[in-house]
Amino acid sequence: MTSTQQLAQSKPASLPVAGTVTKAVIPAAGMGTRFLPATKATPKEMLPVVDKPAIQYVVEEATRAGLRDVLMVTGRNKAALEDHFDRHWELEKALEAKGDELRLARVRKSSDLGNIHYVRQGEPLGLGHAVLCAADHVGNNPFAVLLGDDLIDARDHLLEAMIAVRTAKGGSVIALMEVPLESVHLYGCASVDTDSRDDGDGSVVRVTGLVEKPDPADAPSNLAVIGRYVLDPSIFETLAKTPPGRGNEIQLTDALQVHAASSAPGGGVHGVIFRGRRYDTGDRLDYLKAVVRLAVDHRELGSDFSSWLTGFVDERNSAALDSATP
Numbered sequence: 623m624t625s626t627q628q629l630a631q632s633k634p635a636s637l638p639v640a641g642t643v644t645k646a647v648i649p650a651a652g653m654g655t656r657f658l659p660a661t662k663a664t665p666k667e668m669l670p671v672v673d674k675p676a677i678q679y680v681v682e683e684a685t686r687a688g689l690r691d692v693l694m695v696t697g698r699n700k701a702a703l704e705d706h707f708d709r710h711w712e713l714e715k716a717l718e719a720k721g722d723e724l725r726l727a728r729v730r731k732s733s734d735l736g737n738i739h740y741v742r743q744g745e746p747l748g749l750g751h752a753v754l755c756a757a758d759h760v761g762n763n764p765f766a767v768l769l770g771d772d773l774i775d776a777r778d779h780l781l782e783a784m785i786a787v788r789t790a791k792g793g794s795v796i797a798l799m800e801v802p803l804e805s806v807h808l809y810g811c812a813s814v815d816t817d818s819r820d821d822g823d824g825s826v827v828r829v830t831g832l833v834e835k836p837d838p839a840d841a842p843s844n845l846a847v848i849g850r851y852v853l854d855p856s857i858f859e860t861l862a863k864t865p866p867g868r869g870n871e872i873q874l875t876d877a878l879q880v881h882a883a884s885s886a887p888g889g890g891v892h893g894v895i896f897r898g899r900r901y902d903t904g905d906r907l908d909y910l911k912a913v914v915r916l917a918v919d920h921r922e923l924g925s926d927f928s929s930w931l932t933g934f935v936d937e938r939n940s941a942a943l944d945s946a947t948p
C-alpha cells in the first residue's frame with residue numbers, strides 16, 4: 623500500500639495529532655431541492671441512513687478526527703437538527719424505567735458527541751456564504767468544513783489525512799475524487815500540477831485551478847471536489863469579497879480558486895485524492911445506494927439484511943427470466 627493510502631485508511635492512532643485544527647463547520651442550510659418533497663419540512667441532513675440521520679455520521683467523523691468543537695450552519699427547519707443533538711429527558715427517563723439500556727445508550731450518544739454550536743444562515747445564498755457565517759466562531763485558526771449530506775465511511779480516514787497535509791504544507795486542503803468525465807458537471811472540478819505528486823502514490827497534489835460544475839468538454843480534469851475541506855482562516859476575507867457565481871450563489875469553489883493562484887500567507891491549495899468509500903445522501907439514487915451499502919455492513923442488521931437482499935435480487939432475476947421466456 624502506498625503512503626497516502628496508508629494515511630487515509632490506517633488507524634487514527636498512527637496519525638499526527640490534529641495540530642491547530644480544532645473546529646469543524648458543518649453547513650446544513652441548503653434547500654435540498656433534489657430531494658423534495660421529503661425535504662420540504664425536514665432538512666436533508668436529517669434523513670435516516672439505516673438507523674441514524676445522515677448528519678450524525680458527519681459529526682461522528684469530525685469527533686473521530688479530534689474536532690469536538692462543531693458549528694452547524696442551519697437555515698429554516700433548524701429545530702430538528704438542534705433537537706437531535708440535544709438531551710431528550712422524557713425519552714431517557716422512559717427508557718430508563720423500562721430498563722432498555724441499549725436504546726438508552728443510542729439516544730444518549732447522539733447528544734454526547736461534542737460541543738455543538740449553531741449559527742443561522744438567514745438566506746441560502748450559497749455554500750461560500752454558509753462558510754462565511756462561521757467566521758466569528760472560527761476566528762483566526764485553520765478549520766475543517768464537512769458537508770452534512772456527504773458521508774465518508776468510518777473505515778476511511780480522509781479528514782485526518784487532510785489535516786496532516788495542512789500541518790505539513792499550510793494553506794488550504796480540499797478532497798478530490800476521480801469521477802467519470804460525464805459526471806464532472808455535478809461537482810466543482812480541479813486542475814492540478816501533475817509534477818506536484820510528491821507523496822509517493824500521487825494522492826496529494828497541488829491544485830492550480832478550480833471551476834464549479836463545468837461542462838465535461840471544458841473540464842480541466844476528472845477530479846471532482848467532494849465535501850471535505852480544511853481551510854486557512856484567510857478564506858473568510860476572500861469569501862467576503864467573492865461575488866455570486868454559478869446559480870447566483872456565493873461559491874466556496876470561487877474563493878478557493880483565488881487561493882489556488884495566491885502565494886500570499888495562507889494561500890495555496892492542496893488536494894488529497896480520496897479512493898475510499900463516499901456516500902452522497904443529497905441525491906435520491908445515491909441516498910438509496912448509501913442505505914443499502916451501510917445496511918449490509920451494519921453490525922446488528924447486516925447479516926439478516928444481506929440474506930433478504932440476495933433473495934430479493936434472485937427473485938427479481940427469476941421473474942425477469944420467466945417474463946422473457948417465449
Ligand code: UTP
Nearest residue numbers: 649650651652653654655656746747748749752
Ligand atoms: P448543495 O449544492 O447540495 O445544495 O449544497 P442544496 O440546496 O443543499 O441541495 P439541492 O442541490 O437543492 O438538492 C451543498 C452543501 O452546502 C450547504 C448544503 O446544506 C449542503 O451541505 N449549503 C448550500 C448551505 O449551507 N447554504 C447554502 O446556501 C447552500
